[in-house]
Each structure stands twice: as C-alpha cells, then as structure tokens.
Amino acid sequence: MKIGIAGGGAFGTALGVALALDGNDIQLWARSADAVKAMESTGENSRLPGVKLPPNLQVSSDTGPLFACQIILLAVPAQTLRDFLQTHTAALGGKYLVACCKGIDLERMTGPASTIRDLVPSAIPAMLTGPSFAANIARGLPTALTIACPDEAAGEILQTALSTTAMRLYRTTDTIGAELGGALKNVMAIASGVTIGAQFGESARAALITRGFPEMQRLAATFGAQPETLAGLSGFGDLVLTCTSEQSRNYRYGLALGRAEPFDSGTTVEGAATARAVRQLAQKLDLDMPICRVVADLTDGQTDVPTALNALLSRPLKEE
Numbered sequence: 210m211k212i213g214i215a216g217g218g219a220f221g222t223a224l225g226v227a228l229a230l231d232g233n234d235i236q237l238w239a240r241s242a243d244a245v246k247a248m249e250s251t252g253e254n255s256r257l258p259g260v261k262l263p264p265n266l267q268v269s270s271d272t273g274p275l276f277a278c279q280i281i282l283l284a285v286p287a288q289t290l291r292d293f294l295q296t297h298t299a300a301l302g303g304k305y306l307v308a309c310c311k312g313i314d315l316e317r318m319t320g321p322a323s324t325i326r327d328l329v330p331s332a333i334p335a336m337l338t339g340p341s342f343a344a345n346i347a348r349g350l351p352t353a354l355t356i357a358c359p360d361e362a363a364g365e366i367l368q369t370a371l372s373t374t375a376m377r378l379y380r381t382t383d384t385i386g387a388e389l390g391g392a393l394k395n396v397m398a399i400a401s402g403v404t405i406g407a408q409f410g411e412s413a414r415a416a417l418i419t420r421g422f423p424e425m426q427r428l429a430a431t432f433g434a435q436p437e438t439l440a441g442l443s444g445f446g447d448l449v450l451t452c453t454s455e456q457s458r459n460y461r462y463g464l465a466l467g468r469a470e471p472f473d474s475g476t477t478v479e480g481a482a483t484a485r486a487v488r489q490l491a492q493k494l495d496l497d498m499p500i501c502r503v504v505a506d507l508t509d510g511q512t513d514v515p516t517a518l519n520a521l522l523s524r525p526l527k528e529e
C-alpha cells in the first residue's frame with residue numbers, strides 16, 4: 210500500500226526519510242509551496258538540517274498525490290488536525306489515517322485518533338507515538354514506537370507497513386491510552402524544564418516525573434485506557450525521553466519559563482495547549498491534576514514560577 214504523509218515539518222519529514230530509505234515510495238505533502246521549493250532545491254528540510262531527502266521521497270504542496278495513498282500519516286500539529294480532517298473529509302474516507310501528532314484538541318477535548326474517528330468515521334484511525342526524536346529517526350538510529358489501532362487486523366497491517374529495521378513498532382488496540390500518554394508527557398516535559406531552568410535541582414525533577422506519571426495514569430484511566438499502555442513506550446517511555454532531553458521542544462520551553470527567558474513562539478510546543486485542555490477536563494471531571502494545572506497557569510501567565518512551586522509544595526502530605 211502506498212504511504213503518504215501530511216505535514217512537512219520535522220516529524221513528517223523524518224518519518225518520510227526513514228520509510229523511503231527502507232525502500233518505500235513516499236509522498237510527502239507540505240502546505241507551503243515555498244517550503245516544497247526549498248526542499249527540492251536544497252535536497253533537505255531546514256527543520257532537519259544535515260539530513261538528505263532520498264529520491265523516492267516525493268514532496269508536493271498539492272494534495273492530489275497524497276490522497277492517492279492508502280495509508281496517510283498525519284504529522285501536522287495537534288491543534289490543526291481537526292481543521293485538516295474537516296477540510297478534506299471526503300478525500301480521506303476509507304483510508305488508514307495514522308495520527309503522528311501528540312496533544313488534546315482544545316475545542317473537541319479529544320486526542321488525535323479519537324478526533325479522526327469522530328470526524329472521518331469511514332476511515333481506519335490509528336496513532337503512531339512513543340519516544341522518538343525526528344532527528345534520531347531521520348538518521349536511522351534505533352527507535353521503538355507504539356502503533357495503536359482499535360482494529361487488530363488493521364493494526365497488524367500498519368505495524369508491518371511502517372516498521373523498518375531501525376524503527377520498531379509495537380502494537381496495541383488501546384488508542385485512548387496511546388494518545389493520552391503522548392499528549393500528557395509533553396505537559397510533564399514542560400514542568401521538568403521549569404524545574405531545571407529554575408534551578409530546583411535534579412532530585413526535584415525526578416520527584417516531578419514520578420508524581421507526574423500517576424497524574425497521567427489517572428486522567429487516562431478515566432477515559433478507559435489500559436494501565437499497561439501508560440506504562441509502555443507511548444506513556445512512560447516518552448515521559449522519560451522528553452523530561453530529560455534538551456532535544457525536546459517542550460522541555461526547552463519549560464527551561465525558558467524557569468529561567469524567565471524568552472522563547473521562539475514559532476516553535477511547536479504541544480504541551481502548552483494540552484495543559485489548558487487538561488485543566489478544563491480536570492475541572493469538569495473533578496480530577497486532581499496539580500502538575501498539569503500549574504503548567505497551564507504558568508504558560509497562560511496566570512502564575513509565576515515561585516508561586517507555582519509553592520502551590521505544589523504546600524499540598525497535603527499523603528500516602529505514596
């Protein structure tokens with residue numbers, strides 16, 4: 210089956226490079242004709258410097274070649290997925306649609322695979338997620354990801370189609386767990402960055418990651434996720450990666466907040482919108498999500514770092 214990728218950013222391009230180098234003909238769609246021209250003339254994507262685009266990776270700003278593919282990876286930012294699906298509903302019907310973005314849609318309050326299921330009901334929705342930086346994937350470094358698809362047989366087809374020697378996909382039918390793990394770890398990555406940026410120390414970061422994990426589990430369980438999914442690559446695995454690496458944009462954004470430094474607003478930081486979505490969900494469902502709430506308040510400018518820390522430290526002492 211022909212594979213297409215929507216989204217000419219770092220991740221879409223990295224997946225395209227990895228799959229093309231594995232022998233697949235890949236069709237990459239980027240919305241900007243100028244970005245396509247630049248990729249064609251330099252043979253690179255400026256978001257992935259130093260990575261050569263293989264000849265069997267075709268790039269276009271025309272959606273025609275993309276919609277001729279049976280498997281479409283959706284690597285657009287999470288808050289733009291809804292609009293993409295609504296604009297192209299008819300063309301996307303009946304296809305394998307694999308969300309590669311991480312976040313909770315602020316308008317619909319759903320994760321990417323659930324958004325696909327709701328907006329393109331005739332498609333087969335899936336989610337590709339897990340600990341994997343675009344730069345690592347594009348360079349063929351070993352990575353392990355989760356492919357989540359509610360339809361077991363379709364999940365097996367996607368697992369085979371999208372795995373390469375270096376990029377190993379593990380399969381689950383728990384799309385809710387996979388999409389929430391991937392979304393929530395970005396919020397924790399921002400909090401970890403704040404902790405280090407504000408010089409609270411690495412012990413504090415370890416405490417934050419460890420206390421953040423049950424917070425992720427709590428929200429996911431409310432939506433019916435399986436605990437094992439959260440403990441796997443898409444939850445715990447990605448939490449560890451992004452809370453400890455300066456390659457993570459969410460983490461770097463947190464670092465900047467903690468240091469009271471400016472941060473480039475053009476950078477994709479999915480955790481900021483997700484924190485806001487979680488704050489709303491937690492209020493509605495009466496769930497205790499203290500770290501997510503603090504991150505939402507910080508990114509909104511409703512609190513400052515010392516007050517946020519105090520809010521977390523002054524919580525009642527309880528059993529672990």
Ligand SMILES: NC(=O)C1=CN([C@@H]2O[C@H](COP(=O)(O)OP(=O)(O)OC[C@H]3O[C@@H](n4cnc5c(N)ncnc54)[C@H](O)[C@@H]3O)[C@@H](O)[C@H]2O)C=CC1
Pocket residue numbers: 216217218219220221239240241256284285286287289292293309310311312341342343344476477479
């Ligand atoms: N970069 C990474 O290492 C990884 C990224 N992801 C996820 O992939 C998703 C995309 O991230 P990146 O590619 O890294 O971001 P990026 O910032 O490199 O690229 C985003 C791309 O989306 C395009 N875009 C923005 N709005 C759009 C719209 N309305 N319609 C179509 N295209 C639009 C931009 O022009 C840009 O090319 C995010 O949800 C991120 O969490 C997941 C794993 C790894």
Ligand SMILES: O=C(CO)COP(=O)(O)O
Pocket residue numbers: 311339340341342395398447450451456457458459460477478479
């Ligand atoms: O999700 C990622 C790695 O798994 C990428 O993280 P950032 O979006 O924070 O860079």
